[in-house]
Amino acid sequence: MTQHSSAAPAAAVGVGDPVLQTVGVTKSFGGVHALKGVDFELRAGEIHTLVGENGAGKSTLIKVLTGVYTPDGGEVRYAGETVHFRRPSDAQHVGISTIYQEVNLVPLLSVARNIFLGREPRRFGLIDVGAMNRRARELMAELGIDIDVTAELGRLGLGAQQMVALARAMSVDSRVVIMDEPTSSLESAEVDTLFRVARGLRDRGVGLVFVSHRLDELWELCDRVTILRDGEWVHTGPMTEMTRLDLVAKMLGRDIEEVRAEGATEFGSSHLQGGEPALLVSGLEVANRLHGVDLTVRPGEVVGLAGLLGSGRSETVKAVYGALKARSGEVTVAGRKVRTGSVRGALASGIALLSEDRKAEGIVPDLSVRDNIALAVLPRMSRAGVVSEARIDALVDTFMKRLRIKASSPDQKVRELSGGNQQKVLIARWLATEPTVFLLDEPTRGIDVGAKAEVQGLIDELAEQGLAVVLISSEMDELVEGADRIVVLHDGHVQAELDSTDLSSSELLAALAGDRETDSQTSTQAEGQHA
Template sequence: MTQPLLEMTGIHKAFAGIPALRGAHLRVGPGEVHALIGQNGAGKSTLLKILTGAYLRDAGTVRLSGQEVTFTTPIQAQLHGIGTIYQEVNLVRLQSVTENVLLGQESRRYGWIDWRTTHARAAAQLRELGIELDVTRPLGEFSLATQQMVALARALALQARLVVMDEPTSSLDDSEVRTLFGVVRRLQAQGVSVIFVSHRLDELYEVCSHITVMRDGETVYAGELGGLSRLQLVSLMLGRQEQELEAQGQTGFKRHEPGTDTRLQATGLARPPQLRDVSLDVRRGEVLGLAGLLGSGRSETARAVFAAEAAQGEVRLNGRVTHWSSPAAAIRAGVGFCGEDRKHDGIVPEWSVRENLTLAMLPRLTRSGVVGRAEQQRIVQQFIDRLGIRCASAEQPIRELSGGNQQKVLLARWLCLQPELLILDEPTRGIDVGAKAEIQRLISELAQEGLSVLMISSDLEELLEGCHRVTVLRDGQSVRTLTQDDLDEEQLLAAMAHGDTPPGGSHDRAQS
């Protein structure tokens, strides 16, 4: 039997007395692309953080090429050939692309950094991934998808023998995903092992040969992927019978009829070059989807409505023209906004669940400069219970929570303000099947209660099953609004790709 490159056995870890891992194990062979899946809170991230030196294990052993190792810092793990690409890009946005790709590996001449050579090396590393860009510019000037590819380039520059990819495709479009899969196969051919974490089951079947499934801090399955159906995988993750899943389906959306009165109306939104002409409307109790390929202007539209970015055009809320000069004014008017990047635009990692949840509500909780702690705790516990947020206590740092539970805290942050309109940018990106269904169910329930929702999603199934209508953007323009009568995958893809319908279909231009 071939000696594994990585073997983790009997791994235990607890936070504040609450077990996160209970005897978990993971075995990865040389040149193997190994899937690691499980619900949010199953222990995947904790296991990987122990592997990469971010956490110390309480018990268990970690062996790399047969040698027992204990990494106390991520740098130690990197020096032993372990590269990591995180779902939420863990790079320095203010530094240049080159500095992010080759930090600590710069070319030197006479003791000084040879920037010309270093820039050329970074550009060449990115070119291998099919990315052409100005590597001298700050990383933060580029899209989240580009930042993800820069993170991949950095891992490859380290010449790792084991690459950990945590939701690497969550911010990539189809062509970039193809490029990434090509890189994964090239790494495999070179004998490099890959741990691939993803909630997109189709991706796992395409690139992975083996799989480990975790649930409640334990490893519940480890073996070859080919012998498992998608339904069996979901059943293992959730701990439920396959027949039950077949009967209930895997989405949490429930249908209801929205109101007829218009809550939000945006007309002629423009902020060249990202936005050129976007119009949309959202009714009371309606979930309006916002679809489009990467770069179509979806997030820019949401930020323009929320006054996070200045834009031309007109925005009406409940029939009245708005003149919001800042997001604070939009919040006071009854608008909430959950951005797509939890790490940088959402959570405050070192703060507690309580502090993060009530962040937007602090002005209402403050009297004479003092926060009313009893009222704050009452509100926090109310939403922990309502949304099923899994945490040791309200005082637990939010960074210790799973991605799905962090997302629930961010939703609760806005819900406690009782908004009339909630803008959600990729609300289920990078979270597992169970947590995804819970958030989808919550969105439906809130809409039934009268909340208007503007939801951006790259998940076609989420748009088709969860939205009453979908407005499609292309090249910064709204090109079509699909209603229940013509909302299907063929029509949606045609509108996203061409701005029109398939041959023989009816054409309904976007209307406000």
């Protein structure tokens, strides 16, 4: 590690001793009790995961630990002593680093500058660039990260930026590292690196808090787990003593039997209806991204679109929807040709796209739930340019009930809703357009387990009603159970097509990895895209 020790006195904490604790911490906002006397204990030399549904108090607890919020009651202890963090910098000074999903560094500065921001090695009062770059390179080598430290941070991929954030945390000699959803935008190789680094830190006696929506990662990485529900502590224990089912049951507060009956996902059986394809895509090309993608979806069919990051999954649905300019290729919906390159043309033809980036491309945060739902159908809800409030009310009411959208009223601003409810609002927006083809790009990403199950159930229901669905998901379970057929993309073209009736996650994994031998065994209709 580097020589930068933190300024604060660091009492000796042996491995296995508590390094960061909360005792009976409470916090409320307005009348809402976000934390109701939560006890939490992080030991030095462990990776501890914090799980709970949205609204369980996870993020509030993390903010108390990192000094963003001051607790209303109870206390926070660091290395056995009571501390009062008034602002995030207080927590940092004693050696608590935080890494978020969204990287908060300076994109225009170099990687090295970002790592040493505010603590740059100096010579003659100026930044010693040579020394800074050298030390950054050492640090990166130590982490096993292959990044040019002189590169502008903003030009790197999100995963690489996250590594830089981690390197920064390490360089300040943290005793506690808190990672809030660090993996949600990383590729699997990057996740591996992140985990390796995290384990390295643990072995040096650092205490780590890890939060992730991806349950598999918890068993892979974490030593202990603390479960919160509705602002209350529910359980703390070793990860090894916990089954997946236990965890979900404790999180949701349901009986194990009930959970088991529902299966791992909410998907039912196939609803494939015969007849003409609802969506037919042929030879779709997008400059540098897609090299001739073919796709067929029949009414009532859920086609999964699988592939690693950069394989062209999102690009495929965006090009079909007209949001991305296609160089060539043809899209037809129910036999009729769709004008490509035009969102409005696609919408008019009955295509809807729930895009991956809910915040940037989906919600209009300051508008109400009501206005967000009606957004795409305003002209249809109007006569002579005047909006019919009654028709919108009826529409919104129907969808809020049908999708069980939890909001204080239709007039509540959509930014105040939880991620899961925001997602439902967006699904309602698209269903209101009465689509024939629904393209869903990561519909369950970043939403809590309960909402996830509801969304999965809904997709199933929609297919049952004859909608043609294209489902993109990074979660194998979701694809294998949810889709009737899985199209695997690799490098902008179709690598394989797998029938999912008797497909296992491991077979899909093999196809994703581009293992052609496995493809030919598992795939019944593999298309010979590869020469």
